[in-house]
Amino acid sequence: MDTTAALQGAALKTAPGLRDTLRHVRYVATENPVTLGAFVLFFAFVALAVCGPWLTPYDPLASDTAAALQPPSHAHWFGTDALGRDILSRIMVAARLDFGIAISAVFASFFVGSVLGSIAGFHGGWSDRVIGRISDTIMAFPLFVLAMGIVAALGNTVANIVLATAIINLPFYIRVARAEVNVRRNMGYVEAARLAGNSDLRTLAVHVFPNVLPPMMVQISLNMGWAILNAAGLSFIGLGVRPPDAEWGVMVAEGATYIISGEWWVALFPGAVLMLAVFCFNLLGDGLRDMLDPRMRT
Amino acid sequence: MLKLTVTRLIGALPNVIGVVIVTFLLTRALPGDPAAYFAGPAATQEAIDQIRAHLGLDKSLAHQFAWYLKDLARGDLGNSLSTGQPVLKELTSRLPASLELTLCGLVLACSIAIPLGVLAATRPGSWADHLCRMLATAGVSLPTFFTGLLLAYIFYYLLGWAPSPLGRLDVSFSAPPPITGLYLVDSLIARDFELFMACAKQLVLPSVTLGLFVMAPLMRMTRASMLGVLSSDFIRTARASGLSRAKVLYAYAFRNALLPVVTTLGMVFSFLLGSNVLVEKVFAWPGIGSYVIEALVASDYAPVQGFVLTMALLYVLLNLSIDILYGVIDPRVSVEA
Numbered sequence: 001m002d003t004t005a006a007l008q009g010a011a012l013k014t015a016p017g018l019r020d021t022l023r024h025v026r027y028v029a030t031e032n033p034v035t036l037g038a039f040v041l042f043f044a045f046v047a048l049a050v051c052g053p054w055l056t057p058y059d060p061l062a063s064d065t066a067a068a069l070q071p072p073s074h075a076h077w078f079g080t081d082a083l084g085r086d087i088l089s090r091i092m093v094a095a096r097l098d099f100g101i102a103i104s105a106v107f108a109s110f111f112v113g114s115v116l117g118s119i120a121g122f123h124g125g126w127s128d129r130v131i132g133r134i135s136d137t138i139m140a141f142p143l144f145v146l147a148m149g150i151v152a153a154l155g156n157t158v159a160n161i162v163l164a165t166a167i168i169n170l171p172f173y174i175r176v177a178r179a180e181v182n183v184r185r186n187m188g189y190v191e192a193a194r195l196a197g198n199s200d201l202r203t204l205a206v207h208v209f210p211n212v213l214p215p216m217m218v219q220i221s222l223n224m225g226w227a228i229l230n231a232a233g234l235s236f237i238g239l240g241v242r243p244p245d246a247e248w249g250v251m252v253a254e255g256a257t258y259i260i261s262g263e264w265w266v267a268l269f270p271g272a273v274l275m276l277a278v279f280c281f282n283l284l285g286d287g288l289r290d291m292l293d294p295r296m297r298t
Numbered sequence: 299m300l301k302l303t304v305t306r307l308i309g310a311l312p313n314v315i316g317v318v319i320v321t322f323l324l325t326r327a328l329p330g331d332p333a334a335y336f337a338g339p340a341a342t343q344e345a346i347d348q349i350r351a352h353l354g355l356d357k358s359l360a361h362q363f364a365w366y367l368k369d370l371a372r373g374d375l376g377n378s379l380s381t382g383q384p385v386l387k388e389l390t391s392r393l394p395a396s397l398e399l400t401l402c403g404l405v406l407a408c409s410i411a412i413p414l415g416v417l418a419a420t421r422p423g424s425w426a427d428h429l430c431r432m433l434a435t436a437g438v439s440l441p442t443f444f445t446g447l448l449l450a451y452i453f454y455y456l457l458g459w460a461p462s463p464l465g466r467l468d469v470s471f472s473a474p475p476p477i478t479g480l481y482l483v484d485s486l487i488a489r490d491f492e493l494f495m496a497c498a499k500q501l502v503l504p505s506v507t508l509g510l511f512v513m514a515p516l517m518r519m520t521r522a523s524m525l526g527v528l529s530s531d532f533i534r535t536a537r538a539s540g541l542s543r544a545k546v547l548y549a550y551a552f553r554n555a556l557l558p559v560v561t562t563l564g565m566v567f568s569f570l571l572g573s574n575v576l577v578e579k580v581f582a583w584p585g586i587g588s589y590v591i592e593a594l595v596a597s598d599y600a601p602v603q604g605f606v607l608t609m610a611l612l613y614v615l616l617n618l619s620i621d622i623l624y625g626v627i628d629p630r631v632s633v634e635a
Contacts, residue, residue: 021486057611081498119580126354133312133316136312136313136316137313137316137317137319139476140313140314140316140317140610140614140617141317141320141606141609141610141613141614142567142568142569142570142571142572142609142610143568143570143572144568144569144572144573144575144615145571145572145575145605145606145609145610146320146606148575148594148602148606149321149324149602149603149605149606150324152324152594153324153325153601153602153603159331168583188327198358202496213442225438225439226438229441230438232574233442233443233576234439236441236443236576236579237575237576237579237591237594238594238595239594249441250443252443252444252447254441255447256443256447256580257451259447259451260450260451260453260454260455260462260463261625262455264451265319268451271441271447271448273442274444274446275439275440275441276445278438278439278440278441279435279436279439282435282438282439283435286435
């Protein structure tokens with residue numbers, strides 16, 4: 001009896017919270033239809049990345065030289081490439097790899113960047129100087145060039161593309177986390193948490209960091225598009241993903257030789273999908289920023 | 299002014315040191331044994347040991363670093379495995395092609411982005427504003443290599459307006475006598491206007507591709523900072539004093555709005571130098587970008603390291619000149635420095 005009452009109480013308590021969230025979502029969606037569109041597109045891409053390999057009409061690796069370089073038709077919606085592979089199938093399979101690279105890179109730099117930035121912002125002093133110096137050194141390179149150098153030095157693998165992308169994005173996360181933590185470290189509630197006997201680490205992790213998350217989320221979604229572009233750029237110049245595997249950048253590179261002789265579909269479709277994915281992330285990032293911080297609207 | 303320059307120069311030193319350390323670590327991070335790698339697949343153990351001693355790989359890391367610095371001071375970036383030429387020589391011979399492309403891209407981007415940004419800020423909500431916003435979001439979403447291919451397809455294959463997108467100059471022309479290495483300038487010096495037009499035509503597509511990509515951040519910044527300045531008190535005062543619209547806009551607002559735009563130039567250069575590599579590959583442009591891609595494909599290591607170092611030093615230098623330029627535009631900065 002008691003438990004049911006408690007459960008009902010809990011339900012009553014969470015119900016308005018849920019309703020508030022739904023109302024907020026509806027407000028955001030109706031306020032800016034572009035953001036809504038970006039959200040829909042984003043979920044479509046995620047679905048493609050998760051289920052892509054099971055939905056393909058053809059085997060993405062099966063070549064069929066008899067049907068090489070076919071223009072888009074009813075059988076092959078996006079045409080076939082020089083080896084007769086179905087381009088639509090390859091694009092669908094590639095979504096997982098491209099998103100995988102971008103998401104793991106962005107989360108790696110988010111994680112490391114938050115830890116380093118929080119330490120720098122919370123403690124100040126020499127840790128701040130060392131971490132600041134690290135991030136300045138990374139920023140002293142043109143970022144894409146540094147990524148090229150890292151992949152070339154560490155070896156030509158997908159894991160190293162992820163690592164390189166994570167490293168070049170690191171300074172942005174460090175900066176955001178440092179600035180946001182620094183502003184909050186002497187606020188009343190942080191002092192209160194400290195006086196209540198929380199250790200520095202606990203104060204930072206439980207009381208300060210959750211408040212830093214919203215600006216970090218904006219940074220993540222703005223960064224995601226860039227991470228995909230970067231990974232595709234690296235594989236376009238022949239780093240990371242090896243040719244038989246399908247990846248949007250590699251597919252554009254494979255199509256590059258044919259575009260001048262008029263076989264536009266080989267490069268156009270993967271390029272357009274790549275562009276759409278980056279566009280979607282950028283719109284999402286702008287939308288999130290407007291939502292969380294209207295002052296930064298430009 | 300001199301004091302400012304010196305302060306900035308000293309301020310850039312840690313960056314230079316950082317860049318050199320990172321590049322050094324990258325050269326030593328080669329997977330496997332670098333000596334065996336540099337010796338090539340057919341080398342004997344003796345040859346490998348010899349190369350190891352030659353490269354100083356049997357010494358401590360600190361010793362190797364000193365060695366590396368000594369080589370750098372002599373301008374020795376090693377030799378390319380595939381061509382056997384010193385990397386520094388090849389880089390300097392190819393640098394003008396890249397510079398010409400990058401500069402054209404930058405000038406193009408600035409000359410479109412800044413006026414459009416100003417226009418958007420003076421008429422918020424107008425067509426210019428919407429165009430500006432659309433271009434800014436689309437611009438950063440476009441993969442440079444894809445835009446390049448698309449432009450080549452439309453303007454070369456479909457319309458036939460552009461010359462074949464391969465290299466700096468059509469095969470029927472020969473390069474102008476090298477003075478600056480920039481074909482546009484050299485052909486003008488040689489007073490060969492036909493050649494000038496041929497070079498310019500070859501340059502249009504790659505620089506538009508490059509320009510499109512960097513236009514977005516410039517335009518956003520111009521618009522935002524112009525909006526900020528236009529709503530400030532001193533503009534209201536200038537208007538109230540009865541100054542003409544053009545005078546208020548250009549002499550007062552624009553000059554102040556330019557400051558944050560100059561600051562974004564640093565980021566813009568980072569984008570430019572990076573996407574330059576991609577554009578060079580698409581258009582078979584014989585600059586340092588395509589040189590390094592050839593080296594990457596052949597697993598030729600020294601050129602890649604030399605390239606990364608050169609680009610990073612160039613970038614530090616560019617940021618330094620932006621800082622100094624900033625002091626020239628904004629007198630307050632040099633007072634504070």
